[in-house]
Amino acid sequence: MNDLAFELSGVSKKYRYFTLEDIHLKLPRGQIMGLIGANGAGKSTTIRVLMGLVHQDSGEVRVLGHRMPAEQVAAKWDIGFASEDMRLYDSMTLDWHMRFMRSIYPNWDASYAQLLLQRFGLRAEQKMKGFSHGQRVKAALLLVLARKPQLLVLDEPTTGLDPVARHEVLRELTGVMAEEGRSILFSSHNTQDVEQISDQITFIDRGRIIDSMDKETYLDRWRRLRLEVPLGIELPPLPGIVGVQRRGRLAVATSNAFVPDLAHAYEHTGVRVQSIESMTLEEIFVANVEHNREEVEA
């Protein structure tokens, strides 16, 4: 059995005003990957390529061991997909949708579906047109989760949800992982949601993967150093420093490969290190994007 939930190698897709460029991405089975990017960064395109809904121009995509898009039918039996812009049939009830899914998927777990109905506070007999946005998202997730898929692919599932609904959805996603071998790819521009549940985090910007590693490594490597620079001293360019903002004698340096020696290196040049601060995932994402854009434009 292949031990990867999915693997994208050198995937490119060109549109008139947007290009997904040379995407390399893989997720071992049993893990959650958060895909973070600004609007229009390429999250949805990456996910659509992964699902076989959009055919890549070049590169190889394998999902649960199946080549995509050629073997998408076989792969989709074990993939649960939901996206923020996905709608269910307005004129039909949630119960009709549940029966429809149950008729297709032999793995449908009716008792789990009932449990989710209660947990999400949904009414099966209600027509979809009467559902709020949050209820629609939860209904779509119910239909996906009760199928017990090996891989969950969720494109911005928490966008537009209130804090309570977001918490319910994230709790359920975490619960899914209790079953061995199940994996989740989950895109969002909300770094808090991703940070809460992900093992691995990938940043995407302007159609390119700019960084991908496990959450702890991000949090360990990225630091903000507050510096006091005496008059007449220039800040030296040090390895691992990806951005410096200077205002008079004060400067803030951002490092993506922090080691204690970095602070010593500054002090060695006469710069006083006032503090070394951890960064939130959102700060890391923004600093990463800015650094990457500077590099591309240089």
Added chain:
Amino acid sequence: MTSSVIGHLILKDWRLNRLLISLSIGVGLIALVIAQYAGGAARLLGSVWFFVSLCILGSMLPASAILNERKKQTLAFVMSLPVSSVQYTIAKALSTSAMFLVPWLTLLISALVFIEMRHAIPHGIIPMLLILAMLPLIAFCLISAIALVGESEGWLMAASILCNSSYWFVWYLLARIPSLTANWSGPVAVWNPAALIVLAAEVGSIASIVGVTFFFQSRKRNFI
């Protein structure tokens, strides 16, 4: 297993569009009754209604069954199921065709039964009735093909306007073929070469539309 998914998709479309199908059958049957039992202007009105009900169904069904899936963003839900884009097209082609053919055949057979039983309308009209009844079927196929391949409301509207505004012109052209019109008030249906050629051309155009649709759909690289 995949054929069973296609079956479920077809049943789903039937369920979602059953009101439209029932309405078109109902309106068409009422029109037929008027055409058969009324006289003078009411008979003409009933005959026109009969064709109009098929023409409207031919325009509305592709919009409701095909384009709405994209417009109302339910396509992503369908495409998350274990089907490929070609299998989706097969399911869509089968379901929409069946949803059109059931009322079309019901109304056509009813019209033939009425003509046979009531003798109010001469049997000579039967070849022309079939030729004219094929027109909404061709229009339906063309509008459905454009809805599937074009994926936009604009294209669908353009195709509907083109088809619906062409009926009268085609009727006019057909009425100018003497060998078609010579026998339509006669007591017997005459299947002369002109009638058979026109019918064959109509069937051929439907086959071409279906072939071209599957050709374009199988070459699509972006389905959503």
